[in-house]
Amino acid sequence: MKIVKGFRDILPYDTGNSDTSFAWTTTTDQLRQIMKTYNFQEIITPVIEHDSVFKTGIGEDTDIVSKEMYEFVLERDSSTVSKEKILKYCLRPEGTAPIIRSVIENSLSKIKSLNKLFYLGPMFRYERSQKGRYRMFHQIGAELIGSDEILYEVEILNLAKEILTSLNIDNYTFQINSIGNNESLKNISKAVSNFGRKNKDSIEEKDYKILNKNPLRFLDKAVHNYNFKDIPKTIDYLDKKSLKRFNDLTKILDSFNFKYSINNQLVRGIDYYNDLVFEVTSSNLGAQDALLAGGRYDSLMGKFGADESKSIGFAAGIERLILAMKSKNQASNSIDFFIVYQQEEMIEESLRLALRLREVGLSIEVDLLRRSFTKQIKSADKSLAENIIIIGKDNFNNGTIVVKNMASGIEEIVSLKNNIDFFLKKTKGTPNEKK
RNA sequence: GUGGAUGUAGCUCAGUUGGUUAGAGCAUUGGUUUGUGGUUCCAGAGGUCGCGGGUUCGAAUCCCGUCUUCCACCCCA
Numbered sequence: 001m002k003i004v005k006g007f008r009d010i011l012p013y014d015t016g017n018s019d020t021s022f023a024w025t026t027t028t029d030q031l032r033q034i035m036k037t038y039n040f041q042e043i044i045t046p047v048i049e050h051d052s053v054f055k056t057g058i059g060e061d062t063d064i065v066s067k068e069m070y071e072f073v074l075e076r077d078s079s080t081v082s083k084e085k086i087l088k089y090c091l092r093p094e095g096t097a098p099i100i101r102s103v104i105e106n107s108l109s110k111i112k113s114l115n116k117l118f119y120l121g122p123m124f125r126y127e128r129s130q131k132g133r134y135r136m137f138h139q140i141g142a143e144l145i146g147s148d149e150i151l152y153e154v155e156i157l158n159l160a161k162e163i164l165t166s167l168n169i170d171n172y173t174f175q176i177n178s179i180g181n182n183e184s185l186k187n188i189s190k191a192v193s194n195f196g197r198k199n200k201d202s203i204e205e206k207d208y209k210i211l212n213k214n215p216l217r218f219l220d221k222a223v224h225n226y227n228f229k230d231i232p233k234t235i236d237y238l239d240k241k242s243l244k245r246f247n248d249l250t251k252i253l254d255s256f257n258f259k260y261s262i263n264n265q266l267v268r269g270i271d272y273y274n275d276l277v278f279e280v281t282s283s284n285l286g287a288q289d290a291l292l293a294g295g296r297y298d299s300l301m302g303k304f305g306a307d308e309s310k311s312i313g314f315a316a317g318i319e320r321l322i323l324a325m326k327s328k329n330q331a332s333n334s335i336d337f338f339i340v341y342q343q344e345e346m347i348e349e350s351l352r353l354a355l356r357l358r359e360v361g362l363s364i365e366v367d368l369l370r371r372s373f374t375k376q377i378k379s380a381d382k383s384l385a386e387n388i389i390i391i392g393k394d395n396f397n398n399g400t401i402v403v404k405n406m407a408s409g410i411e412e413i414v415s416l417k418n419n420i421d422f423f424l425k426k427t428k429g430t431p432n433e434k435k
Numbered sequence: 436g437u438g439g440a441u442g443u444a445g446c447u448c449a450g451u452u453g454g455u456u457a458g459a460g461c462a463u464u465g466g467u468u469u470g471u472g473g474u475u476c477c478a479g480a481g482g483u484c485g486c487g488g489g490u491u492c493g494a495a496u497c498c499c500g501u502c503u504u505c506c507a508c509c510c511c512a
Contacts, residue, residue: 379472
C-alpha cells in the first residue's frame with residue numbers, strides 16, 4: 001500500500017516541518033475569513049468535470065490541457081456506448097473554468113448579489129513533483145463577475161494583497177501588466193518572433209524552440225536569461241482603450257499607495273486572459289515561485305456559448321502560501337482539563353464529568369487505559385493540559401474534587417456538582433476558549 | 436518528458452578497506468525515584484537495511500535494474 005506519486009498526506013503531528021493539519025486548517029480558516037471581509041461567497045464545484053470545460057475554457061494548446069490534465073473514461077461506458085458517445089472526464093486542473101461553467105448553468109450572473117465568488121479546493125496536474133509543486137494541490141481563488149468596470153480590478157488586486165499581508169508573507173513582488181485584446185496579443189506575438197529571428201545567434205537552441213512554438217512564453221520566461229535591449233513591450237501594442245484602462249488602473253493604485261511593479265513582458269499560460277494580468281512571486285519559495293496569479297477574462301463566457309459577461313479573478317496556491325509564511329501556524333495540542341482518577345472505581349465518575357464539561361465546549365481528556373495514577377499525571381503533563389482534575393480517594397466520598405493548575409501548581413478543592421461556571425472561568429482567555 | 440542527488444527503527448542519523456545475532460539519541464511501553472507532573476535510574480518493544488536481480492564462502496556496504504522522495508529543467512498556483 002502506497003500513496004499515489006506526487007500526492008501527499010497532511011498529518012496531525014509536528015515533526016519539525018510546518019505542514020500539519022493544524023497549520024492547514026487554521027490557514028484555510030484565515031483565508032475564508034478574508035474572503036468574507038470582501039463579501040465574496042464560497043462556491044463549491046466538483047473535482048471532476050467534462051474535459052471540454054477546460055479544452056474550450058483554457059485552450060487545447062496550453063500545457064495544462066495538452067500534457068498535464070488527468071483524463072479518463074469509465075470502462076463501463078466504453079464497453080456499452082459507441083465510440084463517439086464515450087464521455088471523457090477529467091480532474092480539474094484549475095478553478096476558473098468550472099466556476100464559470102457553474103455560473104452559466106445556474107444563471108448566477110443574473111443575480112447581482114452573487115457576482116463575487118470564491119472557491120477553495122484541490123486541483124490536479126500531472127507534473128513532476130518538487131518543492132511547492134504537487135500533483136494534487138489546493139487553490140483559493142476569487143472571481144468577480146459581470147463588468148469591465150476598472151474598480152473590479154482594484155477590488156481584486158486589493159483582495160489578493162490582503163491575503164499576503166494577513167498571512168504575514170513578505171519577500172514578494174507584485175507584478176502587473178496589460179496584454180490588451182486579441183489583436184494586440186497577435187501583434188505582440190509577431191513582434192517577439194521578429195525580435196527572436198533578429199537575435200537568433202545569441203539565443204540558446206532550447207529557448208529558440210520555445211520562441212518558435214510560443215513566442216509569448218518566450219517573452220514571459222526565457223527572454224530574461226539574456227541581456228537584450230529593446231525587448232518588445234506589451235504596452236507598445238495596446239489599442240487606445242486598453243492603454244487608457246491600464247493608466248486609469250495604475251493611477252488608482254497609486255492613490256491607494258498600492259505597491260506594484262509593471263512587468264511589460266508578463267503574459268500568462270492560460271488563453272482566456274485579456275487586458276490586466278498579474279502575478280505575485282516570492283523569493284521564499286525556490287523554483288516554483290508563483291504565489292498567486294490572475295487577470296481579466298472578458299471572453300470566457302462567450303467561449304462557453306453564453307452571453308458575454310466580463311469578469312476578472314485570481315487564484316493562489318495554498319501549499320505555497322503556507323511555505324512562504326514567515327511565522328507558521330503552530331499546532332497547540334493543549335487541552336483544558338485532563339481528568340485523572342486515583343482508583344479504578346472512580347473511572348465512571350471521571351467519564352461522567354468529562355461528558356458534562358465537553359457539553360459546554362471544553363476540551364477534556366481522560367485516560368482510557370486504566371493506567372496508574374502517576375502515569376495519568378505524566379501523560380496529562382505531556383498533553384500540555386492547562387489544568388488537571390483529580391478525583392481522589394480523600395475527596396471522593398464527600399463529593400469534592402481537586403483542580404490543579406499545571407503551570408502554577410495551585411490546587412483548589414471544589415464541589416463535583418453544579419460547578420460548570422467555575423470550569424468555564426478557569427479556561428477564560430486561554431487558546432482553547434472558543435467563541 | 437530530461438538531468439542530478441537520495442532511500443538503514445515512528446523521527447534525526449551512525450554503520451569503518453564487504454566479515455558473526457545491524458547501532459545511538461529522541462519518541463514509545465513497563466517499572467523506579469521525586470508528597471500528585473516536568474527529574475533520576477533500570478528494563479523492554481520496535482528494522483523485509485526502498486524493492487528485484489547479480490558478484491562473493493559471506494552484501495546495509497560492490498555491480499545492474501526498478502520504484503520513491505528531493506533539487507533543477509520544463510510548466511505553473
